Amino acid sequence: MSKLKIAIQKSGRLNEESMRILKNIGISIDNGKDQLKASARNFPLEVFYLRNGDIPQYLRDGVVDIAIIGENVLIEKGQDLPIVERLGFSKCKVSIAVPKSSKSKSLQDLEGKRIATSYPNTVNHFLKLNKVSADLHVINGSVEIAPNIGLADAICDIVSSGSTLFKNGLKEIETLLKSEAVLAVSPKISNESKTLLDTLQFRIQAVLKGQNSKYVLLNAPNAKLNTIISLLPGMKSPTVLPLAKEGWSSVHSVINGNEFWAVIDALKAAGAQGILVCPIEKMVV
Numbered sequence: 001m002s003k004l005k006i007a008i009q010k011s012g013r014l015n016e017e018s019m020r021i022l023k024n025i026g027i028s029i030d031n032g033k034d035q036l037k038a039s040a041r042n043f044p045l046e047v048f049y050l051r052n053g054d055i056p057q058y059l060r061d062g063v064v065d066i067a068i069i070g071e072n073v074l075i076e077k078g079q080d081l082p083i084v085e086r087l088g089f090s091k092c093k094v095s096i097a098v099p100k101s102s103k104s105k106s107l108q109d110l111e112g113k114r115i116a117t118s119y120p121n122t123v124n125h126f127l128k129l130n131k132v133s134a135d136l137h138v139i140n141g142s143v144e145i146a147p148n149i150g151l152a153d154a155i156c157d158i159v160s161s162g163s164t165l166f167k168n169g170l171k172e173i174e175t176l177l178k179s180e181a182v183l184a185v186s187p188k189i190s191n192e193s194k195t196l197l198d199t200l201q202f203r204i205q206a207v208l209k210g211q212n213s214k215y216v217l218l219n220a221p222n223a224k225l226n227t228i229i230s231l232l233p234g235m236k237s238p239t240v241l242p243l244a245k246e247g248w249s250s251v252h253s254v255i256n257g258n259e260f261w262a263v264i265d266a267l268k269a270a271g272a273q274g275i276l277v278c279p280i281e282k283m284v285v
C-alpha cells in the first residue's frame, strides 16, 4: 500500500505546531535524531523534514504529496500550488518598513529607493501593482538590520509582534499580505494518496473545529430558559436537563471561540448561573 508523503519544516517557527497537529490527529511518528525522513507507526504516512523555502519545489515536483508551510512562502514561490486547509497558527504579516526618522510615509515615497527583502517576487508584484519602481536587495535573514548598515532605505519582511521592527528603529508603512500556516497539495498527487489526504483532512478539521469552540454548561431558572436557549445555538440545539432543585435546569451547549465573551456576557445578563467552560478536543459535525 502506498504512503502519503508530507513535508514539514525541519526546524524553525512551524516545526513544533506542525508536529503537534499530527499528534493531535492520533498519528505517532518514530523520530530519530537528525532523521530527515520518518514513518508514522499507525497511519500510511511518511514525513519529510525540509526547509520551508524549499517545500514549494518539492510539491511541484511531486516529491511530496502535501506540506505544512507558511502561506507567505507559497505566495512568494508557489502561487500555482493549491491550499486545502488554513491551520490557524504562525500568523504574521509581510510588511514594508522604514527607519523611524525616514520621511517615507507610503509606498509612493519609495520610488527609486533601495528595499532589502527575502521576498523579492512578493515585493516586485506589489511595486508593479502600485506603479512604483525601486531597487531590490535580496538577503536571506536579519533583514531588519539593512537600513542601519546603509544597505537599504526600506525593508520588506515578516512582522508579527512588531518587536524586531521596534528594536531596529523601524516603522511599518505598508502591509503587503497576511499569512498563517496552511496545508498545501502537490498537483501531482495520486488518487490513492488523495484518499489518504481526505482521511487526514477530516481529522485535522475535527481538531481545528474543537480548538475554535468551547463546551459550556450553565444553570438557568426555568422562567429564563427560552431567552438563554436563544443565545446558545449549540451543534444542533442546546441540551436541557432538569436540576434536582425545583424550577431550575442545566443547559449544555457549544460556543464558537470568536463570539465567546459576548455570548457569556449575554448569558449572565439573561440570568444564567454557575457557568462552566471546557475545552473541546475534537469536534465532528
Ligand SMILES: Nc1ncnc2c1ncn2[C@@H]1O[C@H](COP(=O)(O)OP(=O)(O)OP(=O)(O)O)[C@@H](O)[C@H]1O
Pocket (backbone or CB within 6 Å): 009, 010, 011, 012, 013, 014, 050, 051, 052, 053, 054, 069, 070, 071, 072, 073, 090, 091, 092, 158, 159, 160, 161, 179, 180, 181
Ligand atoms: N515572527 C513570526 N511570527 C509568526 N510567524 C512567523 C514569524 N516568523 C516567521 N513566521 C512564519 O513561519 C514560517 C517559517 O519561519 P522560519 O523563520 O522558521 O523559517 P524560514 O527561515 O523562513 O524558513 P526555512 O525553513 O526555509 O529556513 C515563515 O514562512 C512564516 O510563515
Ligand SMILES: O=P(O)(O)OC[C@H]1O[C@H](OP(=O)(O)OP(=O)(O)O)[C@H](O)[C@@H]1O
Pocket (backbone or CB within 6 Å): 013, 141, 142, 143, 144, 157, 158, 159, 160, 161, 162, 163, 164, 165
Ligand atoms: O514582529 P516580530 O514578532 O519581532 O517577528 C518578526 C521577526 O520574526 C522573523 O524572524 P526570525 O526570528 O524567524 O529569524 P530569522 O530572520 O532568522 O528567520 C521575521 O523574519 C522577523 O525578523
Ligand SMILES: [Mg+2]
Pocket (backbone or CB within 6 Å): 013
Ligand atoms: Mg524566520
